[in-house]
Amino acid sequence: MKLQTLPPDCSVDEIVAAIGRDGGCIVRDVLSEDALAALDGDVTRLIEQTEAGTDEWAGTQTKRTGGLVARAPSSRPVVTHPLVLAAANTMLGGFCERIQLNLTQLISILPGQGGQPLHRDRFVWGGGGTSFDGAGAVPREVEPQFNTIWALTDFTEENGATVVAPGSQRWEFGGTAPEREPRPEELTQAVMSRGSALLYTGSVIHAGGQNRSDSARIGMNITYSLGWLRQEENQYLSCPPEVAKELEDPALTDLLGYTMGNFALGFCTSPDPADSPRSTTPERMLGRLVSP
Numbered sequence: 044m045k046l047q048t049l050p051p052d053c054s055v056d057e058i059v060a061a062i063g064r065d066g067g068c069i070v071r072d073v074l075s076e077d078a079l080a081a082l083d084g085d086v087t088r089l090i091e092q093t094e095a096g097t098d099e100w101a102g103t104q105t106k107r108t109g110g111l112v113a114r115a116p117s118s119r120p121v122v123t124h125p126l127v128l129a130a131a132n133t134m135l136g137g138f139c140e141r142i143q144l145n146l147t148q149l150i151s152i153l154p155g156q157g158g159q160p161l162h163r164d165r166f167v168w169g170g171g172g173t174s175f176d177g178a179g180a181v182p183r184e185v186e187p188q189f190n191t192i193w194a195l196t197d198f199t200e201e202n203g204a205t206v207v208a209p210g211s212q213r214w215e216f217g218g219t220a221p222e223r224e225p226r227p228e229e230l231t232q233a234v235m236s237r238g239s240a241l242l243y244t245g246s247v248i249h250a251g252g253q254n255r256s257d258s259a260r261i262g263m264n265i266t267y268s269l270g271w272l273r274q275e276e277n278q279y280l281s282c283p284p285e286v287a288k289e290l291e292d293p294a295l296t297d298l299l300g301y302t303m304g305n306f307a308l309g310f311c312t313s314p315d316p317a318d319s320p321r322s323t324t325p326e327r328m329l330g331r332l333v334s335p
């Protein structure tokens with residue numbers, strides 16, 4: 044069974060329907076040539092500077108490069124892509140008042156890298172280690188995460204296009220439910236052209252593919268989560284206040300977490316002895332709101 048591939052002008056409803064059914068879908072050719080060229084500039088440099096992983100999970104023939112909002116300005120409009128954000132808000136909005144950026148990571152799978160262990164990304168919030176369980180502290184019925192992998196090279200069967208088990212987001216898991224490993228015929232690969240995106244939930248079973256080709260497969264993994272969960276990539280360290288306050292798009296600053304998650308979630312106090320120690324909001328601390 045294959046994932047549905049939607050055209051770049053598809054609607055949010057089409058995306059949500061496809062993900063509801065299969066756990067993921069591809070939207071083809073979303074990024075313009077200009078956006079891709081800008082990304083190439085940042086990405087090539089950053090990947091060159093990155094060492095390969097040290098364990099089976101990260102991949103010893105895989106380079107993972109994070110902190111993209113601060114270090115790759117070309118990633119910023121991708122993080123705030125309107126179609127993706129609308130789909131993420133639709134799928135997660137029932138479980139939180141505000142979604143947040145969860146992770147930014149270039150994943151460059153080098154020739155010779157074997158397949159990554161199959162998993163549900165939601166396992167990070169507990170429940171199953173690197174297994175398929177992943178219900179953990181977040182109730183099974185609550186979808187904590189909305190994920191994207193943007194193809195910066197073509198994704199092919201040979202070079203390690205993401206492996207997905209369509210429909211596995213609906214399989215029983217968590218609590219006492221037995222883990223079920225997908226059978227080979229239940230797996231497909233997100234074969235897509237450069238500039239396309241794989242969109243998928245935190246509950247669908249998937250993995251990075253094996254690279255049997257002679258060149259790298261480069262994807263940009265950008266994920267979002269419910270605003271009341273701990274972010275997988277610590278955005279306050281990866282994009283600290285002095286960088287965040289210079290960002291042009293307030294929507295991006297909000298996504299990083301420099302805003303209130305709801306009326307009481309995420310307030311703060313200035314560490315500067317010259318400032319008042321009264322509790323305040325991230326917006327005020329970053330100088331985005333000047334009133335008291």
Ligand SMILES: O=C(O)CCC(=O)C(=O)O
Nearest residue numbers: 150204205249250251252
């Ligand atoms: O690189 C990929 O295609 C998927 C990687 C992945 O699933 C992960 O690192 O959690």
Ligand SMILES: [Fe+2]
Nearest residue numbers: 163164249250
């Ligand atoms: Fe994953």
